[in-house]
Amino acid sequence: MHDAQPAGSFDVLLLDVDNGADFLVYDGNSAFYRADFLSRCGEKLAPECTLAIWSADTSPDLSAALHAVFGNCEEIPIPVTLGQKETTYHLSLVGECSGSYRHDHSRQQVQLQ
Secondary structure (H helix, E strand, C coil): CCCCCCCCCEEEEEECCCCCCCCCCCHHHHHHHCHHHHHHHHHHEEEEEEEEEEECCCCHHHHHHHHHHHCCCEEEEEEEEECCEEEEEEEEEEECCHHHHHHHHCCCCEEEC
């Protein structure tokens, strides 16, 4: 995250790094899932805005870090079809849209070819 952006500059930050916190291809990407980086993300968010983190699977460590930094975290499972295979990806949300996303969108299924 570029520190030249002033605090409160973003309404939404979406992180889609590697395969998620617990399934890294590059070990150096682990910094994106630690409390110090997540705190920097929080500083860049405007009040009542959202941080969303995509992951290939659940991550207790990421959930704990999000709770420690933001005081809340909602993990939303997203069913996905990859060709003939059914799987589930996960979206961790903190901020304003975390409660409304589940109500409006959780039953939609994503199909990737």
